[in-house]
Amino acid sequence: MNQKEAWNRLYKKNQNKWRMETLGLPKIINGKNILEIGVGNGKTLKSIIELKPAKVTAIDLSEEAVKNAKKKFSIENESIKIRVADVTRLPFKKGEFDIVVCYYILNNLIENERKKAVKEMHRVIKPGGKVIFEDFALGDFRQKEELKRVEENTLLKNDGIICHFFSIAELKYIFSDFRNKKFTKKISYPITHKKELERVIISGKMQK
Numbered sequence: 001m002n003q004k005e006a007w008n009r010l011y012k013k014n015q016n017k018w019r020m021e022t023l024g025l026p027k028i029i030n031g032k033n034i035l036e037i038g039v040g041n042g043k044t045l046k047s048i049i050e051l052k053p054a055k056v057t058a059i060d061l062s063e064e065a066v067k068n069a070k071k072k073f074s075i076e077n078e079s080i081k082i083r084v085a086d087v088t089r090l091p092f093k094k095g096e097f098d099i100v101v102c103y104y105i106l107n108n109l110i111e112n113e114r115k116k117a118v119k120e121m122h123r124v125i126k127p128g129g130k131v132i133f134e135d136f137a138l139g140d141f142r143q144k145e146e147l148k149r150v151e152e153n154t155l156l157k158n159d160g161i162i163c164h165f166f167s168i169a170e171l172k173y174i175f176s177d178f179r180n181k182k183f184t185k186k187i188s189y190p191i192t193h194k195k196e197l198e199r200v201i202i203s204g205k206m207q208k
């Protein structure tokens, strides 16, 4: 299924799919010009705004996500812009942003799109600018064997959405045009009575 359609369908059904707060964004966001990729239901955007960036632009492939996010965040506020765009073809100039926040979006792309997305992020970041990254890692409980395999470590979920699981080696490879790369794998158990449900994520930072 077309991914835009799958996301629009999901947001029409449930606007508040993810409830957990996005914690631990770095304070360097303060006073900077930020691009958030894949705004979704705005939980990471909320945390970005709390850190008082100079300007924030948030994009999403899904018109439904953008419509909902615009309702939640003040669209009259000149310093917050929310618009439909595809990360593989960013409608921005070279070197426009200080920081790109890329949380749980690259996993929704197939391999050639992930590569294009990273190239586009590199293009729109200023020299010395940074990417702040977080996404699913190999071994996360969502990587279920019964789901259809689309590519290596990439599954098609029952809702029609693609989900990829990263290793640190793959991330170092796709972000090879960036320097000062630092990735950390974190394991947690989100449901206390279901210890077999291991949440495995990778956080990272890198610089142009």
Ligand SMILES: C[S@@+](CC[C@H](N)C(=O)[O-])C[C@H]1O[C@@H](n2cnc3c(N)ncnc32)[C@H](O)[C@@H]1O
Pocket (backbone or CB within 6 Å): 003, 007, 018, 022, 037, 038, 039, 040, 041, 042, 043, 044, 059, 060, 061, 062, 065, 085, 086, 087, 088, 102, 103, 104, 105, 108, 109
């Ligand atoms: C899991 S949500 C991420 C939510 C948000 N970043 C957060 O941390 O809460 C992934 C979002 O990426 C969007 N997306 C998927 N493919 C995209 C693409 N090619 N370009 C831009 N956004 C995309 C989806 O529509 C969805 O809203």
